[in-house]
Amino acid sequence: METTFVVHVEDQPGVLTRVASLVRRRGFNIESLTVGHTETPGVSRMTIVLDVDEAAIARIEANLYKLVNVIRVDNVTPRPSVFRDLAMIKVAATAESRGAIMQLVDVFRARVVDVSPDSLIIEITGTEDKIDGLVEMLKQYGVLEMARTGRVAMSRGADAGQRARTDIGDDDGEVALDGNVSYSV
């Protein structure tokens, strides 16, 4: 099952390696992983897409939390969220085919960002499905190069993403902070 985690991490050297190493070591398959800055200085945000079975999801989350540099882990899969991928596609374009390609670009609400005598670079953002759809249509003209960012995700609404882990147990009652327990296990 395709699962999307949004992971906030400390912006420090080696953090990406730690996350990637953990996922590999535990035998999970990364479909995509993106990293970038957030609204908070010193905090980076990763979107990790994994193909895992249901039972493993809670364990991945728990394992990610064991990394000292991991600040917050959210599984956004079950929540209403916006998923986006960005692609740049260089496609062969002759004088004859250019018009048809431009029409496709319009239909997909993509943009042409570079034109040269025999090719175009198209930029598109959207869900992976939408991008796949455009790529499929462009194949007949000849896709020369493609670069995709992988998925970024954000939950809808103001408080989404703020909730603590809830997969193990319930959260009735007050949260007891135990000074002797390190919450980075």
Added chain:
Amino acid sequence: MREGVTDIFGYPGGAILPAYDALLDYPIRHILARHEQGATHMADGYARATGKVGVAVATSGPGATNMVTGMATAMMDSSPIVCITGQVGSRLIGSDAFQETDITGVTLPVTKHNYLVRRAEDVAPAVREAFYLARTGRPGPVLIDITKDAQQASCTFDWDAAAPKPHGRPPTPPQLTEHRRALELINAAERPLILAGHGILIGNAMAQVRELADRAQIPVAMTLLGIGAFPASHPLNLGMMGMHGEAWVNTAIQQADLLIALGMRFDDRVTGNLKTYAQNAKKIHIEIDPAEINKNVTVDVGIVGDVRGVLDRLLPSIAPGDRRAWLDSIDALKGHSAVRDIKNLPDEGHLYAAHVIHDLWHATNGKALVVTDVGQHQMWEAQYYHHDVPRSLITSGGLGTMGFALPAAIGAKVARPRADVWVVVGDGGFQMTMAELATIVQENLDINIAIINNGYLGMVRQWQEFFYERRYSATPLLSPDFVKIAQAYGIKAQSVTKRADVVPAVKAARAERQAVLLDFVVEQEDTVYPMVPAGADLDQMIRRPDPTPLADTGDEIGRASADPTSPADQSSGGVEVSPKRDQFGRASADPLAETGADV
């Protein structure tokens, strides 16, 4: 110093010279190991003997890579150690400088966390956080790799400002529903069983576990690392579970209607075939590491927390129980199994390792701090040395690191100088780290060493016997004269070949105020029974073949002496898979399917 460190174990070198130089100005005892792996095991033994953080120090490059095995060992067994390595100067990093190794990269998967410190002002925060991380939560090894220039530079030392900041994990909610369900399950269970793990010792929850067992009359089975978490002599103690666990324990697990797993992680050596594991039981898992819950075994109730805290909350609502029928039925299983016990086999001139351990237990009044290596002798120790107190058995369980025992015992002795420390080690594993004999002498440590010398890499030979048609590939082992080796180091030593000599030799060793090595030359092709073949169903054990000329009542634990009784009934509690047997009653080769796990 500020972390309360009084002893460190290490080995110097170029990149750590500045730190070693500074060490002279502080009242810290430095124990010079003979190999950096040894230093890490020493720190580990120190930590396991006390619960305090053990510290190991080494130089960059080869010094650091030599520590990897020790960190992996500590990681698997949740042992709190801090390893400090020197690193080449910060400007040289990445240039393949002399003795440069990317040790933080190398140790990523075998440390709880690691640091590469390039500036003097970052040293204090890293050290503080490292100690904090090593000992809190689920403990583990933390590495601090410090560049040479960071060691040399000076900065304002502000210890308070270096306090570790709280980490990101949102605190686990109190899980009130889970607590309720756990109580319901426990109070309603007819055939409950406590699975006692290392977490009880780490979390100091012995009293709580005992209270739970006593009040609700729930029998207790232990993992290898859980030994000591519950007194062996307690009537509710069943003994060890798993691959070489007691037959009645494994059978009881399969029959139980409730497993209460405390601070353990359902290792494959403990469960056997997961598909058939404890099918009749509901499962409650109380564990500090949320990543362990539902990892190997899917449980009905998972409670994240330290065992002590969780049990403190549950205990007031635990109903007193009367589970006589269940306890009686386990006793009946014991009777079946115990007749196979080698413990009281007449020696007839042979020296059996099980006898050596049994006699060692007697002669040390069951009060030694035993540090074992890995192999058959380790399993015999677990079976025949009955530990009544916490932290009296130190052994490498999760990683199974041969060579662990001798250095770990050094760490344990440094930590607890008054303990009667015994190393129980195979002839194979001893040769992996026996250079540390010199450390024992240099540090004047009174550690006694019992080599269980069977001329083989015995545990591997046993697998070859069972699963590879007795084709003994690379397991016959030539050893030096261990007595002479010891003497060369100035350590008193004696070879023991007859059972009658075991107790006198042990007593003589204990009477010495210095290290003594005993070379027990035991039966060569002896076998650890029972055995659950890797991946087999837990109750499908290879049993000591019937008929045996031996008998035992099975609950001698805690009694003063072994009293051989007449051969009792021969009914069998497991599967008999050995069609033929030799003159010692051992199983002959049996083509059992091997399922991928390793010795």
